[in-house]
Amino acid sequence: MQKNRPFRWIALFAACLFAVSSPLAQAQARKNFNVCWTIYAGWVPWGYIDTSGIIGKWGKKYGINIRVTQINDVGEALNQYTAGKFDACTMTNMDALIVPVAGGVDTTALIAGSYSDGGDGVVVKGKGKTLKDLKGMNVYLPELTVSHYLLARGLETVGLRERDIKVVNTSDADLVAAYATGNVRAVVAWNPQLMALKSRPDTMEIFSSRQIPGEIIDIMVANTRVLKDNPALGKALTGAWYETMALMKAGNVDALEAMAKSSGTNLAGYRAQLENTRLFHNPQDNLAFITSPDLVKTMRRVAQFSFEKGLLGEGAKNAEAIGMAFPGGVVLGDKKRILFRVDDTFVRMAIRGAL
Amino acid sequence: MRFVNRHPGSGSRLLLMLLPFILFLAVYFFGSATRLAQNPDDKLLPSAAQMADAIDRVAFTEDRRSGEYILWSDTAASLVRLGAGLGIAACAGLALGVVTGVFPFLRAGISPFLAVVSMIPPLAILPILFIVFGLDELSKVALIVIGVTPVLARDLEQRAREIPRELLVKAQTLGANSWTLVLRVMLPQLCARLLVSLRLMLGSAWLFLISAEAISATAGLGYRIFLVRRYLAMDTILPYVAWITLLAWLMDFLLRQISRRCFPWSEGALT
Numbered sequence: 001m002q003k004n005r006p007f008r009w010i011a012l013f014a015a016c017l018f019a020v021s022s023p024l025a026q027a028q029a030r031k032n033f034n035v036c037w038t039i040y041a042g043w044v045p046w047g048y049i050d051t052s053g054i055i056g057k058w059g060k061k062y063g064i065n066i067r068v069t070q071i072n073d074v075g076e077a078l079n080q081y082t083a084g085k086f087d088a089c090t091m092t093n094m095d096a097l098i099v100p101v102a103g104g105v106d107t108t109a110l111i112a113g114s115y116s117d118g119g120d121g122v123v124v125k126g127k128g129k130t131l132k133d134l135k136g137m138n139v140y141l142p143e144l145t146v147s148h149y150l151l152a153r154g155l156e157t158v159g160l161r162e163r164d165i166k167v168v169n170t171s172d173a174d175l176v177a178a179y180a181t182g183n184v185r186a187v188v189a190w191n192p193q194l195m196a197l198k199s200r201p202d203t204m205e206i207f208s209s210r211q212i213p214g215e216i217i218d219i220m221v222a223n224t225r226v227l228k229d230n231p232a233l234g235k236a237l238t239g240a241w242y243e244t245m246a247l248m249k250a251g252n253v254d255a256l257e258a259m260a261k262s263s264g265t266n267l268a269g270y271r272a273q274l275e276n277t278r279l280f281h282n283p284q285d286n287l288a289f290i291t292s293p294d295l296v297k298t299m300r301r302v303a304q305f306s307f308e309k310g311l312l313g314e315g316a317k318n319a320e321a322i323g324m325a326f327p328g329g330v331v332l333g334d335k336k337r338i339l340f341r342v343d344d345t346f347v348r349m350a351i352r353g354a355l
Numbered sequence: 356m357r358f359v360n361r362h363p364g365s366g367s368r369l370l371l372m373l374l375p376f377i378l379f380l381a382v383y384f385f386g387s388a389t390r391l392a393q394n395p396d397d398k399l400l401p402s403a404a405q406m407a408d409a410i411d412r413v414a415f416t417e418d419r420r421s422g423e424y425i426l427w428s429d430t431a432a433s434l435v436r437l438g439a440g441l442g443i444a445a446c447a448g449l450a451l452g453v454v455t456g457v458f459p460f461l462r463a464g465i466s467p468f469l470a471v472v473s474m475i476p477p478l479a480i481l482p483i484l485f486i487v488f489g490l491d492e493l494s495k496v497a498l499i500v501i502g503v504t505p506v507l508a509r510d511l512e513q514r515a516r517e518i519p520r521e522l523l524v525k526a527q528t529l530g531a532n533s534w535t536l537v538l539r540v541m542l543p544q545l546c547a548r549l550l551v552s553l554r555l556m557l558g559s560a561w562l563f564l565i566s567a568e569a570i571s572a573t574a575g576l577g578y579r580i581f582l583v584r585r586y587l588a589m590d591t592i593l594p595y596v597a598w599i600t601l602l603a604w605l606m607d608f609l610l611r612q613i614s615r616r617c618f619p620w621s622e623g624a625l626t
Contacts, residue, residue, distance in 0.1 A: 079587050083399050098586045104396020140490070140571065144585050168490070169582055170571040177482035178571060181489055311586050313396065 033226075033233050036069045037090040038077045039263060041191055041273035042114035042218035045244045046070075046090065047262040048255055058240040062232035070262075081105075081221075087233060088222035092146050094302050096221050098311040101322060101339045106224035108341045110234055111241050112290050116216040118276035120150050120190045121208035123179075123197045131158045131206050134165050134186055140178050141188035143169040146216045149305055151188050153215070154207035191273050192265065213278070214289070215298045224341060238346040239355040242283055249281040283350040290342050291327045299324055299340075300332055401590035409590040413579075425579065426598070432574040434602070436492065437564050440499025441553065444560075447500070448507025449549050453541055455508065456515020457533070466512060473505030478566055495567035502563040503556050507549070514548045515541060547621035550614045554607050561603055 037046035049055050050068035059066045071077040078099040081089035100107045131154050141147040152162060170178050175189045176196050189197055198205055209216050220237060227234050247255045260270035280286040306312050307319035323338035325331050349355050363371060387400035414426040455462040477498055488494035526540050568577030576599055583591045
């Protein structure tokens with residue numbers, strides 16, 4: 001009986017190798033797709049798109065099957081998308097740049113659905129404070145996220161640099177509890193934590209994304225290769241999104257209530273969050289946003305910030321190391337190494353009613 | 356010969372010891388090579404060369420921003436926290452273990468409470484710990500102390516009660532009072548056991564340390580891992596994990612050597 005043992009080991013070894021390498025099976029034209037989203041005011045419509053059956057309807061129209069999954073941790077969603085477990089996922093423009101794109105995954109911004117318009121903010125204890133008062137203080141925030149970017153942009157406006165303050169890395173889930181302790185005097189947070197912080201006594205917001213509109217963008221991205229092989233995925237997702245946007249614009253209470261519930265608040269709470277999130281309700285506004293030269297300027301800024309923090313990968317010699325393509329043939333950075341694409345094909349189809 | 360009675364020779368023992376490590380590395384590097392062949396920028400399973408680059412960067416190159424050698428400053432920060440936490444927990448655990456193990460009156464008062472407290476998952480009450488201990492070094496040390504002490508104390512109490520009754524009777528016959536009994540009989544026995552318990556608790560202590568550093572910090576091994584996890588820098592994370600494993604193993608080794616040196620008669624010296 002002992003003779004079998006080595007073979008069993010070899011079989012197990014082979015099985016392990018197979019398990020490790022199998023996710024790499026090549027994607028060609030396919031029928032089944034996986035899409036993920038995480039909790040944020042601008043992304044909860046994806047939850048409704050899934051549960052209301054809108055996605056099923058659009059999938060059927062193009063003969064494909066789209067499975068939508070909610071992931072609790074933003075970082076985990078990014079990693080899973082980058083590792084190839086999902087074909088499309090929600091993320092901010094900065095996250096897309098520093099995780100999948102810096103990781104060599106050619107990524108297309110399919111729907112730039114909204115941007116933060118006050119949904120991220122710098123909050124301090126006290127009265128009559130300004131950004132200048134941050135000098136020499138400990139600022140608590142999740143490092144290397146859009147909060148960090150927001151703070152850097154804010155400090156820039158008053159001539160301060162990051163070395164003038166001390167950044168203490170704090171998990172976003174623990175920011176509210178951290179703020180309750182005596183020696184924490186300044187934090188940077190996003191919604192819904194930001195709302196909870198602003199409602200505390202003796203607290204004021206000294207800078208917010210409202211002062212840098214259009215720079216923190218909430219996007220549904222898709223793997224460029226998968227999208228190229230399967231335009232049906234892009235069509236179905238775009239169609240489902242604008243159908244839902246129309247419902248939201250019309251104030252459909254069913255839809256809004258479902259979204260409020262999935263973001264852990266009530267209708268009034270969700271409406272308050274939406275006030276700080278500029279959603280594009282129709283494809284025309286969206287097209288104007290993604291074809292504006294401001295977007296190129298924003299991405300240059302974000303790339304510069306990410307490069308300074310060492311987030312574009314060790315091979316990156318400067319902020320232009322990664323190529324980014326925009327509608328109308330505009331290219332930023334290395335033309336030979338385009339890994340991030342803002343695509344207007346599907347938005348234009350939505351405008352033409354061709355979906 | 357029956358399988359239970361067959362022992363490997365020194366050569367095959369070495370081979371058997373190395374085999375799982377070799378298999379493990381082979382599976383890893385095969386997976387890594389396959390992924391990198393598909394996408395040279397893949398970050399999930401970095402190659403040995405990429406990890407060597409990352410080690411060079413964190414251990415032997417000055418950080419552009421702070422001018423520090425990141426790996427060493429992280430290690431120093433973490434070891435200070437871990438040392439303080441384990442040191443305090445060991446003293447408190449020993450004291451509680453001795454008094455509950457020796458004095459029935461104190462045992463009646465403290466032991467049931469400890470049994471309940473040791474079941475509270477410290478990570479679940481973090482917000483309270485923040486408010487009591489602040490967000491600085493103290494709360495990180497406190498998390499280790501709160502997590503480790505009750506378990507140590509309960510283990511030592513149990514060990515104290517396992518000491519043969521005859522030994523205590525004999526000491527009293529020879530004229531020992533409560534104090535000398537504690538000092539001359541219980542303490543030496545329990546100190547030996549304390550080292551064994553500490554070795555077993557090392558894993559938990561690291562777990563608490565890394566959790567505390569993940570939540571709020573400016574340096575530390577756990578801080579770095581959770582920070583670079585945001586952009587999937589596995590080329591930095593994996594060497595850090597290997598380094599933590601090595602440090603933990605060295606601490607275990609050190610405690611075993613202390614056991615051997617100070618308590619050669621105890622079971623802790625054997626294992």
